[in-house]
Amino acid sequence: MAGGAQVRRRTGLWAVAGSHAGIVPFALFALLFLILPTLQIVTGAFQGADGGFTLSNLAGLSEPNIVNAALISIKISLLTALLGTVFGLLLAIAVTRGGLPPALRNATMTFSGVASNFAGVPLAFAFIATLGRLGLITVLLRDVFNINLAAMGFNLISFTGLTLAYLYFQIPLMVLIITPALDGLKREWREAAESLGATGTQYWRMVALPALWPSLLGTFALLFANAFGAVATAMALTGSSLSIIPIILFAQVRGDVLQDPHLGYAIAFGMIVVTALANVVYIALRARAERWVK
Structure with missing residues (x-):
């Protein structure tokens, strides 16, 4: 009896291990x-050039210059998110x-899935080939049509141009995320509202x-x-003509003149904190929305 129980225990352990084996590649990749x-x-971010602890970074x-770049990044992020x-x-x-x-x-969802991941150098080149000088x-x-965009003040390599480029993947991402929430709106709610005399x-x-x-609100945060x-789209489209925080980070880590890797680590640490807070807000609000709909 004891031997049979031990065999069953080992079999159960192997079954559990086998059922979780599929996450090993993902776990290694994430690690x-x-x-x-x-x-x-x-x-x-907390190390000095000598390797000791410091808060100077x-x-x-x-x-x-870092504060101004952060403000520009926040402005463009808020505007494109809105x-x-x-x-x-x-x-x-x-x-x-x-x-x-x-x-x-189906065509819109397929395009949204592609466009939401279309960024970096290809997106910058597409905008230059379309809306460049x-x-x-x-x-x-x-x-x-005798319409001169340059004479009207439009410049692709500017805050406005970068905003347009970001919207190319921001809008499709919004479509992908909000569509399940729209599908979750119950038909009975509209029927009940109409039966009570409500208009559309x-x-x-x-x-x-x-x-x-x-x-x-959660999707806005995301x-x-x-x-x-x-960073890749901004680097390829504007270069150093528009100072945003990811470009400042790149200059500190990979630049030839302003190189200060530990200050770059501090900038990256600040970006991690900001993006982490935004994602926490998104996760919390998304969970609340799912509970409400259920």
């Missing part, structure tokens, strides 16, 4: 490319509740939007974190 680098950044975050939330919500409502053909919804749209507006506008203002509010940490 090597997320956890250990993050620990190195946190450790480096964090004190360096108060330098005027615009991405509004326009993404409208687009998601149109494809889920607007009575459009299912094929159009000799871009397709720029030349077309100038030669055909009143339904959205008094029922749907209050139900979606935690999801909207879009903020997504824009705040974006």
Whole structure:
């Protein structure tokens, strides 16, 4: 009897180990490319050039150029998060509740999945080829419609241009995240509202939007974190002409003139704190929204 129990115990252990074997590659990947680098950044932020403990790196975050870059990053993150939330919500409502053909919804969701991950050098090149000084749209507006974007003050390598580039992946990301929440709106809620004499506008203002509010705020926080940490698109599009915090970080870690790796670690540590807080807000609000809908 004891031997049989021991065999069953071993069999159960092997079954548990086998059921969790699939997460081993992911756990190793997260350890090597997320956890250990993050620990190195946190450790480096509190180390001096001699390897000893210091707070001077964090004190360096108060330098005027770093503060100004952080403010610009926060502004562009807030603006793109707000615009991405509004326009993404409208687009998601149109494809889920607007009575459009299912094929159009599938095409929109497929495009959103691709566009939300389309960033970096390819996205910057696409915008330069489209809205740059000799871009397709720029030349077309100038030669055909006599509209000179440059004379009107538009410059792709600016705050406005970078905002447009960020919106290219912010809006599709909003569509992907908010669509399940829209699908979670129960049909009975609208039927009950209509039976009580509510119009479509009143339904959205008094029922749907209050139900979606935690999801909207959570997604806004996620879009903020997504824009705040974006670096490749900004580097490729604006170079050093627009000073945002990821570019300052890159200059401190990889630059030839301003190189100070430990100050770079401190900047990266600050970015981790900001993005982590935004993601915590998103997770908390998303969990609340899911409980409310259930």
